[in-house]
Amino acid sequence: MDSNFLAFGITCYLVLLVSTVLHEAAHAYVAMKFGDLTAYYGGQVSLNPMPHIEREPVGLVAVPIICYFLGGAPLGWASAPYNVAWADRYPKRSALMALAGPLANLFLAISAYTIIMFGLHDGWLTHPQRVSGGLIGLTQFTSPVAEDSHIMIGVATTLSIFFSLNVLLFIFNLIPVPPLDGSSIIKLFMSEDMARRYQVVAWTPINSLIGLMIALSVYNFHIAKYLSWFVLKVLYPDIEYS
Template identity: 35%
Template sequence: MNFPDLIQTILIYGLPVVFAITLHEAAHGYVAHLRGDNTAWMMGRVTLNPMPHIDPMGTLVMPIVLFLATGGNFLFGYARPVPVNFSRLHHPKRDMVWVALAGPAVNFIQAFVWAFAMYGLIAAGVEERYFIEVCKAGVKVNAVMFAFNLFPLPPLDGGRILVGLLPWKQAVWLSRVEPYGFYIVMALVILKVVDTLWMAPIMSLTFELLSLMLSPFEFLLKP
Protein backbone atom coordinates (compact mmCIF):
# COMPACT_ATOMS: atom_id res chain seq x y z
CA MET A 1 0.00 0.00 0.00
CA ASN A 2 1.42 3.38 -1.04
CA PHE A 3 1.56 6.46 1.19
CA PRO A 4 -1.47 8.31 -0.30
CA ASP A 5 -3.62 5.19 0.15
CA LEU A 6 -2.44 4.88 3.75
CA ILE A 7 -3.34 8.51 4.50
CA GLN A 8 -6.75 8.05 2.88
CA THR A 9 -7.42 4.94 4.97
CA ILE A 10 -6.42 6.73 8.18
CA LEU A 11 -8.68 9.69 7.36
CA ILE A 12 -11.63 7.38 6.69
CA TYR A 13 -11.19 4.99 9.61
CA GLY A 14 -9.71 7.37 12.20
CA LEU A 15 -12.92 8.84 13.62
CA PRO A 16 -14.92 5.57 13.67
CA VAL A 17 -12.06 3.75 15.39
CA VAL A 18 -11.69 6.44 18.07
CA PHE A 19 -15.43 6.40 18.80
CA ALA A 20 -15.57 2.59 18.76
CA ILE A 21 -12.73 2.19 21.25
CA THR A 22 -13.69 5.10 23.52
CA LEU A 23 -17.36 4.21 23.92
CA HIS A 24 -16.58 0.49 24.27
CA GLU A 25 -14.25 1.05 27.23
CA ALA A 26 -16.35 3.79 28.81
CA ALA A 27 -19.39 1.50 28.68
CA HIS A 28 -17.58 -1.17 30.71
CA GLY A 29 -16.68 1.37 33.38
CA TYR A 30 -20.12 2.97 33.45
CA VAL A 31 -21.98 -0.32 33.92
CA ALA A 32 -19.47 -1.38 36.59
CA HIS A 33 -20.23 1.95 38.33
CA LEU A 34 -23.96 1.23 38.17
CA ARG A 35 -23.42 -2.25 39.59
CA GLY A 36 -21.31 -1.13 42.55
CA ASP A 37 -17.66 -0.85 41.47
CA ASN A 38 -16.37 2.73 41.20
CA THR A 39 -12.78 1.79 40.30
CA ALA A 40 -12.96 2.99 36.68
CA TRP A 41 -15.14 5.95 37.66
CA MET A 42 -12.63 7.18 40.24
CA MET A 43 -9.72 6.70 37.80
CA GLY A 44 -11.37 8.87 35.16
CA ARG A 45 -11.94 6.02 32.72
CA VAL A 46 -15.67 6.60 32.33
CA THR A 47 -15.11 9.40 29.84
CA LEU A 48 -15.64 10.24 26.18
CA ASN A 49 -12.09 11.59 26.05
CA PRO A 50 -10.21 8.94 24.00
CA MET A 51 -6.80 9.67 25.53
CA PRO A 52 -7.21 7.66 28.78
CA HIS A 53 -8.30 4.63 26.74
CA ILE A 54 -5.43 4.65 24.23
CA ASP A 55 -2.61 2.16 24.71
CA PRO A 56 0.42 3.48 22.75
CA MET A 57 1.53 0.01 21.66
CA GLY A 58 -1.82 -1.73 21.22
CA THR A 59 -3.86 1.16 19.82
CA LEU A 60 -1.25 2.92 17.68
CA VAL A 61 1.99 1.04 16.97
CA MET A 62 0.71 -2.53 16.54
CA PRO A 63 -2.22 -1.75 14.17
CA ILE A 64 -0.08 0.52 11.97
CA VAL A 65 2.80 -1.97 11.76
CA LEU A 66 0.48 -4.88 10.96
CA PHE A 67 -1.44 -2.79 8.43
CA LEU A 68 1.75 -1.82 6.60
CA ALA A 69 3.34 -5.27 6.85
CA THR A 70 0.33 -7.08 5.42
CA GLY A 71 -0.80 -4.47 2.91
CA GLY A 72 -3.98 -3.89 4.88
CA ASN A 73 -4.99 -7.56 4.93
CA PHE A 74 -4.54 -8.06 8.67
CA LEU A 75 -5.24 -5.62 11.45
CA PHE A 76 -5.23 -6.13 15.20
CA GLY A 77 -5.07 -3.83 18.16
CA TYR A 78 -6.39 -3.16 21.63
CA ALA A 79 -7.11 -0.34 24.05
CA ARG A 80 -6.19 0.01 27.71
CA PRO A 81 -8.63 -2.28 29.54
CA VAL A 82 -10.92 -0.55 31.99
CA PRO A 83 -10.09 -1.65 35.57
CA VAL A 84 -12.97 -3.50 37.21
CA ASN A 85 -12.91 -4.96 40.71
CA PHE A 86 -15.50 -7.69 40.29
CA SER A 87 -15.57 -8.38 44.04
CA ARG A 88 -17.11 -4.93 44.57
CA LEU A 89 -20.06 -5.58 42.28
CA HIS A 90 -23.42 -6.11 43.96
CA HIS A 91 -23.64 -9.66 42.59
CA PRO A 92 -20.12 -10.38 41.23
CA LYS A 93 -20.83 -13.42 39.08
CA ARG A 94 -24.07 -12.11 37.59
CA ASP A 95 -22.98 -8.48 37.24
CA MET A 96 -19.77 -9.58 35.49
CA VAL A 97 -21.97 -10.56 32.56
CA TRP A 98 -23.53 -7.10 32.30
CA VAL A 99 -20.18 -5.31 32.63
CA ALA A 100 -18.59 -7.49 29.94
CA LEU A 101 -21.62 -7.27 27.64
CA ALA A 102 -21.72 -3.46 27.79
CA GLY A 103 -18.72 -2.96 25.48
CA PRO A 104 -19.87 -5.15 22.56
CA ALA A 105 -23.45 -3.87 22.98
CA VAL A 106 -22.28 -0.27 22.53
CA ASN A 107 -20.33 -1.32 19.42
CA PHE A 108 -23.46 -2.89 17.95
CA ILE A 109 -25.43 0.28 18.67
CA GLN A 110 -22.72 2.36 17.01
CA ALA A 111 -22.79 0.11 13.93
CA PHE A 112 -26.54 0.76 13.69
CA VAL A 113 -26.08 4.53 14.13
CA TRP A 114 -23.37 4.70 11.43
CA ALA A 115 -25.56 2.67 9.04
CA PHE A 116 -28.56 4.90 9.75
CA ALA A 117 -26.41 7.99 9.19
CA MET A 118 -25.35 6.58 5.82
CA TYR A 119 -29.01 6.06 4.87
CA GLY A 120 -29.72 9.65 5.88
CA LEU A 121 -26.83 11.06 3.84
CA ILE A 122 -27.88 9.13 0.75
CA ALA A 123 -31.51 10.19 1.20
CA ALA A 124 -30.40 13.82 1.57
CA GLY A 125 -28.55 13.59 -1.74
CA VAL A 126 -25.08 14.06 -0.24
CA GLU A 127 -22.62 13.32 -3.03
CA GLU A 128 -19.37 13.75 -1.09
CA ARG A 129 -17.98 10.20 -1.15
CA TYR A 130 -15.79 10.74 1.91
CA PHE A 131 -18.75 10.98 4.31
CA ILE A 132 -20.33 7.80 2.90
CA GLU A 133 -17.04 5.92 3.25
CA VAL A 134 -16.65 7.11 6.86
CA CYS A 135 -20.11 5.75 7.65
CA LYS A 136 -19.26 2.43 5.99
CA ALA A 137 -16.04 2.31 8.01
CA GLY A 138 -18.04 2.99 11.17
CA VAL A 139 -20.32 0.05 10.47
CA LYS A 140 -17.42 -2.28 9.66
CA VAL A 141 -15.19 -1.29 12.60
CA ASN A 142 -17.95 -1.65 15.15
CA ALA A 143 -19.24 -4.91 13.68
CA VAL A 144 -15.71 -6.34 13.88
CA MET A 145 -15.26 -5.17 17.48
CA PHE A 146 -18.68 -6.54 18.41
CA ALA A 147 -17.96 -9.98 16.94
CA PHE A 148 -14.33 -10.29 18.03
CA ASN A 149 -14.91 -9.22 21.63
CA LEU A 150 -17.66 -11.82 22.01
CA PHE A 151 -15.18 -14.65 21.34
CA PRO A 152 -15.76 -16.95 24.35
CA LEU A 153 -12.31 -16.91 25.91
CA PRO A 154 -11.04 -14.66 28.72
CA PRO A 155 -9.85 -11.91 28.80
CA LEU A 156 -12.16 -11.05 25.91
CA ASP A 157 -15.67 -9.93 26.86
CA GLY A 158 -17.22 -13.12 25.54
CA GLY A 159 -15.01 -15.16 27.85
CA ARG A 160 -16.07 -13.14 30.88
CA ILE A 161 -19.71 -13.43 29.87
CA LEU A 162 -19.27 -17.20 29.69
CA VAL A 163 -17.56 -17.25 33.11
CA GLY A 164 -20.56 -15.41 34.54
CA LEU A 165 -23.04 -17.82 32.98
CA LEU A 166 -21.33 -21.15 33.73
CA PRO A 167 -21.79 -23.10 36.99
CA TRP A 168 -19.13 -22.28 39.60
CA LYS A 169 -16.88 -25.27 38.95
CA GLN A 170 -16.68 -24.70 35.18
CA ALA A 171 -16.49 -20.92 35.67
CA VAL A 172 -13.46 -21.24 37.96
CA TRP A 173 -11.74 -23.54 35.45
CA LEU A 174 -12.33 -21.13 32.56
CA SER A 175 -11.25 -18.08 34.58
CA ARG A 176 -7.84 -19.74 35.13
CA VAL A 177 -7.24 -19.45 31.37
CA GLU A 178 -7.31 -15.63 31.50
CA PRO A 179 -3.55 -15.03 32.09
CA TYR A 180 -2.82 -16.99 28.90
CA GLY A 181 -5.99 -16.07 27.00
CA PHE A 182 -4.49 -13.20 25.00
CA TYR A 183 -1.70 -15.42 23.63
CA ILE A 184 -4.14 -18.23 22.84
CA VAL A 185 -6.42 -15.82 21.00
CA MET A 186 -3.49 -14.35 19.06
CA ALA A 187 -2.36 -17.84 18.02
CA LEU A 188 -5.90 -18.71 16.90
CA VAL A 189 -6.09 -15.42 14.95
CA ILE A 190 -2.78 -16.12 13.17
CA LEU A 191 -3.94 -19.67 12.35
CA LYS A 192 -7.18 -18.15 10.98
CA VAL A 193 -9.26 -20.29 13.35
CA VAL A 194 -10.98 -17.24 14.85
CA ASP A 195 -11.70 -15.80 11.40
CA THR A 196 -13.11 -19.00 9.92
CA LEU A 197 -15.01 -20.50 12.83
CA TRP A 198 -16.09 -17.36 14.67
CA MET A 199 -15.72 -14.03 12.90
CA ALA A 200 -17.20 -15.08 9.54
CA PRO A 201 -20.47 -16.52 10.91
CA ILE A 202 -20.91 -13.90 13.67
CA MET A 203 -20.20 -11.04 11.26
CA SER A 204 -22.71 -12.48 8.81
CA LEU A 205 -25.38 -12.67 11.52
CA THR A 206 -24.51 -9.15 12.68
CA PHE A 207 -24.98 -7.64 9.22
CA GLU A 208 -28.21 -9.58 8.72
CA LEU A 209 -29.56 -8.27 12.03
CA LEU A 210 -28.52 -4.72 11.16
CA SER A 211 -30.22 -5.04 7.78
CA LEU A 212 -33.39 -6.27 9.48
CA MET A 213 -33.36 -3.39 11.97
CA LEU A 214 -32.76 -0.85 9.20
CA SER A 215 -35.44 -2.22 6.88
CA PRO A 216 -38.17 0.12 8.26
CA PHE A 217 -36.01 3.07 7.19
CA GLU A 218 -35.44 1.94 3.60
CA PHE A 219 -38.05 4.49 2.54
CA LEU A 220 -35.32 7.09 3.05
CA LEU A 221 -33.53 5.71 0.00
CA LYS A 222 -36.59 5.91 -2.25
CA PRO A 223 -36.66 8.85 -4.65
Protein backbone atom coordinates in the same frame (compact mmCIF):
# COMPACT_ATOMS: atom_id res chain seq x y z
CA MET B 1 3.10 8.46 -0.21
CA ASP B 2 -0.31 8.40 -1.89
CA SER B 3 -2.61 11.04 -0.37
CA ASN B 4 -5.69 8.81 -0.71
CA PHE B 5 -3.91 6.00 1.14
CA LEU B 6 -2.96 8.39 3.94
CA ALA B 7 -6.43 9.98 4.13
CA PHE B 8 -8.12 6.58 4.24
CA GLY B 9 -5.75 5.40 6.96
CA ILE B 10 -6.42 8.49 9.09
CA THR B 11 -10.17 7.99 8.67
CA CYS B 12 -9.93 4.32 9.65
CA TYR B 13 -7.81 5.15 12.66
CA LEU B 14 -10.19 7.85 13.92
CA VAL B 15 -13.14 5.48 13.54
CA LEU B 16 -11.20 2.77 15.40
CA LEU B 17 -10.32 5.24 18.15
CA VAL B 18 -13.92 6.42 18.63
CA SER B 19 -15.26 2.85 18.53
CA THR B 20 -12.70 1.51 20.98
CA VAL B 21 -13.06 4.43 23.39
CA LEU B 22 -16.85 4.02 23.48
CA HIS B 23 -16.42 0.26 24.00
CA GLU B 24 -14.12 0.76 26.99
CA ALA B 25 -16.10 3.69 28.40
CA ALA B 26 -19.20 1.47 28.35
CA HIS B 27 -17.33 -1.19 30.36
CA ALA B 28 -16.17 1.44 32.83
CA TYR B 29 -19.57 3.10 33.17
CA VAL B 30 -21.43 -0.15 33.89
CA ALA B 31 -18.77 -1.23 36.39
CA MET B 32 -19.14 2.13 38.15
CA LYS B 33 -22.91 1.76 38.30
CA PHE B 34 -22.55 -1.70 39.83
CA GLY B 35 -20.08 -0.63 42.49
CA ASP B 36 -16.57 -0.94 41.02
CA LEU B 37 -14.98 2.53 40.82
CA THR B 38 -11.57 1.33 39.58
CA ALA B 39 -12.03 2.53 36.00
CA TYR B 40 -13.79 5.67 37.18
CA TYR B 41 -10.74 6.70 39.20
CA GLY B 42 -8.56 5.78 36.20
CA GLY B 43 -10.49 8.22 33.99
CA GLN B 44 -11.99 5.55 31.72
CA VAL B 45 -15.61 6.59 32.35
CA SER B 46 -15.10 9.17 29.62
CA LEU B 47 -15.30 9.63 25.86
CA ASN B 48 -12.07 11.62 26.05
CA PRO B 49 -9.56 9.36 24.27
CA MET B 50 -6.54 10.52 26.29
CA PRO B 51 -7.09 8.40 29.45
CA HIS B 52 -7.59 5.35 27.22
CA ILE B 53 -4.51 6.12 25.12
CA GLU B 54 -2.42 6.72 28.25
CA ARG B 55 -3.45 3.29 29.54
CA GLU B 56 -2.85 1.45 26.25
CA PRO B 57 -0.53 3.54 24.00
CA VAL B 58 0.73 0.46 22.16
CA GLY B 59 -2.71 -0.98 21.43
CA LEU B 60 -4.40 2.31 20.58
CA VAL B 61 -1.60 4.12 18.73
CA ALA B 62 1.43 2.06 17.74
CA VAL B 63 -0.19 -1.20 16.61
CA PRO B 64 -2.98 0.36 14.46
CA ILE B 65 -0.48 2.55 12.60
CA ILE B 66 1.99 -0.30 12.07
CA CYS B 67 -0.77 -2.66 10.89
CA TYR B 68 -2.07 -0.16 8.36
CA PHE B 69 1.32 0.61 6.85
CA LEU B 70 2.07 -3.11 6.64
CA GLY B 71 -0.98 -3.48 4.42
CA GLY B 72 -3.72 -4.39 6.84
CA ALA B 73 -6.60 -2.75 8.65
CA PRO B 74 -5.60 -0.39 11.48
CA LEU B 75 -6.82 -2.64 14.29
CA GLY B 76 -5.77 -2.35 17.92
CA TRP B 77 -7.02 -2.71 21.46
CA ALA B 78 -7.60 -0.97 24.78
CA SER B 79 -8.75 -1.98 28.25
CA ALA B 80 -10.61 -0.64 31.25
CA PRO B 81 -9.29 -1.64 34.68
CA TYR B 82 -11.55 -3.39 37.16
CA ASN B 83 -11.35 -4.75 40.68
CA VAL B 84 -10.75 -8.50 40.54
CA ALA B 85 -12.14 -8.96 44.04
CA TRP B 86 -15.35 -7.16 42.96
CA ALA B 87 -15.65 -9.43 39.90
CA ASP B 88 -15.16 -12.52 42.08
CA ARG B 89 -17.81 -11.35 44.54
CA TYR B 90 -20.30 -10.30 41.85
CA PRO B 91 -19.73 -12.50 38.78
CA LYS B 92 -23.07 -11.57 37.21
CA ARG B 93 -22.32 -7.87 37.55
CA SER B 94 -18.92 -8.37 35.93
CA ALA B 95 -20.66 -10.25 33.12
CA LEU B 96 -22.94 -7.27 32.51
CA MET B 97 -19.87 -5.04 32.53
CA ALA B 98 -18.36 -7.25 29.82
CA LEU B 99 -21.56 -7.18 27.76
CA ALA B 100 -21.62 -3.37 27.74
CA GLY B 101 -18.58 -3.12 25.45
CA PRO B 102 -19.92 -5.16 22.51
CA LEU B 103 -23.32 -3.50 22.90
CA ALA B 104 -21.61 -0.13 22.44
CA ASN B 105 -20.15 -1.39 19.15
CA LEU B 106 -23.55 -2.72 18.12
CA PHE B 107 -25.05 0.70 18.84
CA LEU B 108 -22.48 2.40 16.59
CA ALA B 109 -23.04 -0.15 13.81
CA ILE B 110 -26.83 0.27 13.92
CA SER B 111 -26.49 4.06 14.02
CA ALA B 112 -24.18 4.10 10.99
CA TYR B 113 -26.42 1.67 9.09
CA THR B 114 -29.51 3.79 9.83
CA ILE B 115 -27.83 6.94 8.54
CA ILE B 116 -26.59 5.13 5.41
CA MET B 117 -30.05 3.76 4.67
CA PHE B 118 -31.58 7.20 5.23
CA GLY B 119 -29.01 8.74 2.90
CA LEU B 120 -29.67 6.17 0.18
CA HIS B 121 -33.43 6.61 0.53
CA ASP B 122 -33.23 10.40 0.61
CA GLY B 123 -30.86 10.62 -2.34
CA TRP B 124 -27.78 12.24 -0.82
CA LEU B 125 -25.99 8.90 -0.98
CA THR B 126 -25.94 6.51 -3.93
CA HIS B 127 -24.97 2.85 -4.26
CA PRO B 128 -21.54 2.11 -5.74
CA GLN B 129 -21.58 0.22 -9.04
CA ARG B 130 -19.42 -2.56 -7.68
CA VAL B 131 -17.95 -3.58 -4.33
CA SER B 132 -15.16 -5.87 -3.20
CA GLY B 133 -14.68 -7.33 0.25
CA GLY B 134 -12.39 -9.41 2.34
CA LEU B 135 -10.77 -9.64 5.74
CA ILE B 136 -8.46 -6.70 5.04
CA GLY B 137 -10.34 -4.82 2.35
CA LEU B 138 -13.76 -4.82 3.95
CA THR B 139 -13.97 -1.20 4.98
CA GLN B 140 -12.10 0.13 1.99
CA PHE B 141 -14.64 -0.79 -0.62
CA THR B 142 -18.03 -0.49 1.05
CA SER B 143 -18.60 3.25 0.77
CA PRO B 144 -21.76 4.64 -0.75
CA VAL B 145 -20.72 7.27 -3.31
CA ALA B 146 -21.92 10.81 -2.74
CA GLU B 147 -21.82 12.47 -6.15
CA ASP B 148 -20.06 15.78 -6.83
CA SER B 149 -18.89 16.41 -3.28
CA HIS B 150 -15.53 15.44 -1.75
CA ILE B 151 -16.94 16.20 1.68
CA MET B 152 -19.92 13.90 1.20
CA ILE B 153 -17.67 11.17 -0.21
CA GLY B 154 -15.68 11.44 2.99
CA VAL B 155 -18.87 11.28 5.05
CA ALA B 156 -20.02 8.21 3.12
CA THR B 157 -16.67 6.48 3.58
CA THR B 158 -16.62 7.25 7.29
CA LEU B 159 -20.15 5.91 7.78
CA SER B 160 -19.28 2.70 5.96
CA ILE B 161 -16.17 2.19 8.07
CA PHE B 162 -18.16 2.85 11.25
CA PHE B 163 -20.69 0.20 10.20
CA SER B 164 -18.31 -2.54 9.06
CA LEU B 165 -15.66 -2.04 11.75
CA ASN B 166 -18.19 -2.09 14.58
CA VAL B 167 -19.87 -5.21 13.22
CA LEU B 168 -16.40 -6.77 13.25
CA LEU B 169 -15.68 -5.62 16.81
CA PHE B 170 -19.12 -6.74 18.04
CA ILE B 171 -18.80 -10.27 16.63
CA PHE B 172 -15.14 -10.75 17.52
CA ASN B 173 -15.63 -9.72 21.15
CA LEU B 174 -18.50 -12.18 21.55
CA ILE B 175 -16.22 -15.18 20.92
CA PRO B 176 -16.44 -17.00 24.30
CA VAL B 177 -12.75 -17.39 25.13
CA PRO B 178 -10.63 -15.28 27.49
CA PRO B 179 -9.57 -12.50 27.34
CA LEU B 180 -12.50 -11.52 25.09
CA ASP B 181 -15.77 -10.21 26.50
CA GLY B 182 -17.68 -13.28 25.39
CA SER B 183 -15.86 -15.39 27.98
CA SER B 184 -17.35 -13.22 30.75
CA ILE B 185 -20.77 -12.77 29.19
CA ILE B 186 -21.46 -16.50 29.42
CA LYS B 187 -21.45 -16.16 33.23
CA LEU B 188 -24.92 -14.65 32.88
CA PHE B 189 -26.14 -18.18 32.10
CA MET B 190 -24.46 -19.82 35.10
CA SER B 191 -25.29 -19.98 38.77
CA GLU B 192 -23.35 -17.58 41.01
CA ASP B 193 -21.21 -20.41 42.42
CA MET B 194 -20.47 -21.92 39.02
CA ALA B 195 -19.65 -18.49 37.60
CA ARG B 196 -17.10 -17.89 40.38
CA ARG B 197 -15.42 -21.25 39.83
CA TYR B 198 -15.41 -20.73 36.07
CA GLN B 199 -13.83 -17.28 36.50
CA VAL B 200 -10.96 -18.65 38.58
CA VAL B 201 -10.13 -21.30 35.98
CA ALA B 202 -10.68 -19.26 32.82
CA TRP B 203 -9.02 -15.96 33.66
CA THR B 204 -5.36 -16.86 34.04
CA PRO B 205 -2.56 -15.33 31.92
CA ILE B 206 -1.81 -18.56 30.07
CA ASN B 207 -5.48 -19.27 29.35
CA SER B 208 -5.95 -15.70 28.12
CA LEU B 209 -3.00 -16.08 25.74
CA ILE B 210 -4.24 -19.44 24.45
CA GLY B 211 -7.78 -18.08 24.17
CA LEU B 212 -6.66 -15.08 22.15
CA MET B 213 -4.73 -17.31 19.73
CA ILE B 214 -7.78 -19.56 19.35
CA ALA B 215 -10.09 -16.57 18.82
CA LEU B 216 -7.85 -15.05 16.14
CA SER B 217 -7.56 -18.41 14.39
CA VAL B 218 -11.30 -19.09 14.48
CA TYR B 219 -12.11 -15.56 13.37
CA ASN B 220 -9.58 -15.46 10.53
CA PHE B 221 -10.42 -18.87 9.07
CA HIS B 222 -14.09 -19.41 9.91
CA ILE B 223 -15.79 -16.08 10.55
CA ALA B 224 -14.07 -13.18 8.78
CA LYS B 225 -14.83 -14.18 5.18
CA TYR B 226 -18.52 -14.79 5.83
CA LEU B 227 -18.84 -11.72 8.02
CA SER B 228 -17.29 -9.56 5.29
CA TRP B 229 -19.76 -10.74 2.70
CA PHE B 230 -22.64 -10.47 5.17
CA VAL B 231 -21.81 -6.81 5.78
CA LEU B 232 -21.61 -6.15 2.05
CA LYS B 233 -24.88 -7.98 1.46
CA VAL B 234 -26.64 -5.97 4.16
CA LEU B 235 -25.42 -2.67 2.74
CA TYR B 236 -25.77 -3.41 -0.96
CA PRO B 237 -28.04 -6.41 -1.63
CA ASP B 238 -28.58 -5.74 -5.34
CA ILE B 239 -25.18 -4.89 -6.79
CA GLU B 240 -22.25 -6.84 -8.23
CA TYR B 241 -19.56 -8.30 -6.00
CA SER B 242 -15.97 -9.21 -6.76
